[in-house]
Amino acid sequence: MIDVIPVASPHLDEDDITAAVRVLRSGALVQGREVAAFEDEFSDLVDGRHCIAVNSGTTALWLPLLGLGIGPGDEVIIPAFTFAATAAAVRLTGATPVFADIDPVSFCLDPTAAAEAVTSRTAAIIPVHLFGHPADLGALLTLARRHGIALIEDAAQAHAATLHARPVGTFGTAAAFSFYPTKNMQSVEGGMITTADPGLARTLRLLRNVGMETRYCHEIVGTNGRLNDVFAAIGRTQLRKLPARTAARRAHAAHLDAALAGVAGISPPTTGIGAGHVYHQYTIRVDDGRDAFAQALLEDRVGCSVHYPVPLHRSPAYRTAAHLPHTDTAAAQVLSLPVHPGLARADLDRIVTTVLRHARREQLAA
Structure with a gap:
């Protein structure tokens, strides 16, 4: 019988395995040098933006919403044609996802439909770069600025995608990438948040580390959203192959x-x-x-x-x-x-x- 041609093929090669074993043998496993190096190297993909590595793409969507103070009483406009994590991140803050229709050509959020969904309670828009195609960020940024709301890019499926030669992950207030095994690059599991705002970047680092920058000094209420160093090491080798x-x-x-x-x-x-x-x-x-x-x-x-x-x-x-x-x-x-x-x-x-x-x-x- 002929082999099945898989629709997706997660690929870990000897470079990835060697990197993982190296970290396991080092004993430095959580929030260490590999994570810092991965963040620094990923920054080159997004025009030098601050990068904050986290434990999943869902966390990468959720924490920017928290960091911007979005919560109960707020609305966030998203497409309904996306993976559930986009909506889950909104609901986990206590805010309400408001669904708007897609552009039938790109499958991404339609700016006209998003504009029609804006209300006095709208706090953010999350366009999804679905299937690796960038959303219409020019029109959506104009809409966000007109209403004074945040734009958070869901770039979970769009590593290295561009719009007019500018990489996705560099347009919005923040952006979220995923490193799930079927993505264009992986780290077994994990995510990355990008932002140009140094204040938001610091808040996100606190949120992912139970509110701490200095050990046992909890500045804010946070969660354990850390990426471990084994996965970060794999992410670094995958990034080079991207x-x-x-x-x-x-x-x-x-x-x-x-x-x-x-x-x-x-x-x-x-x-x-x-x-x-x-x-x-x-x-x-x-x-x-x-x-x-x-x-x-x-x-x-x-x-x-x-x-x-x-x-x-x-x-x-x-x-x-x-x-x-x-x-x-x-x-x-x-x-x-x-x-x-x-x-x-x-x-x-x-x-x-x-x-x-x-x-x-x-x-x-x-």
């Missing part, structure tokens, strides 16, 4: 784009003007019968996945009566195909052949 792996993702996406262009019933992803997409996912639209199409691919051992079949405004934990037609349509049509750096040319050819075969079957059936 440019080559990003180039591979883009090359694989270009191959798929060329092969799938003009195929009836299928729409490859579109990259906006000035956007530097990093293809955390290669997400197509299937006009009709997405679930059956996905099942057919899986039966032919081509991995695929739906992100996200239940948008958050329809999820039990966050359900609202929000009318989000573009979000609902995307949830019914999107399908992510393998694009990760571990793919060989033969894998790409097999993905294309399988997708085209089932697309043609759907056309004949119609």
Whole structure:
């Protein structure tokens, strides 16, 4: 039987393992030199911004909200077409997530819909750079400044993505990255907060370390959001490989784009003007019968996945009566195909052949 082509392929190589073992043998395991070095090196990716390493992408979203004093009575505008962590971070502060619709091309928060959601209680906007495509940060920053509210970038899926040659993570009041194993770079688990505000950076360092800068001097109420040094060491080796792996993702996406262009019933992803997409996912639209199409691919051992079949405004934990037609349509049509750096040319050819075969079957059936 032929091997399954996985839709994602977390990759730890000998460099990562050697780095982890080195730290384990050192005995210095928590909030030490490796974390400091990782923060310093990641800063180069975000134009020298302050970087604060934490234990997850969710924490990386949650702590900036806390650091800005956002809480009960406040509203935060977010898309419903995203992973639940975006909404969970808001709810964990006591604030209310307010869902706005997406742009149907980029799948990111639509600035017009976000503007319509602003009220006197709005404290922040969190655009998500979904699937590795940057949100329309120019329009969203203008909106945030007009209303005097914070903009926090959810860059969990967008390491090294750019907008008009400027890296994501450098536009907002703060930004959050994730290093979960399926992300474009990983540290087994972890996250990074970036900000240009030195005062906020200090507050975030206190919040992640139970309110301490000096041992046993608790300046504020904080949490244990620390990243350990083993994971930081892995993050450092992964960061060095990020440019080559990003180039591979883009090359694989270009191959798929060329092969799938003009195929009836299928729409490859579109990259906006000035956007530097990093293809955390290669997400197509299937006009009709997405679930059956996905099942057919899986039966032919081509991995695929739906992100996200239940948008958050329809999820039990966050359900609202929000009318989000573009979000609902995307949830019914999107399908992510393998694009990760571990793919060989033969894998790409097999993905294309399988997708085209089932697309043609759907056309004949119609």
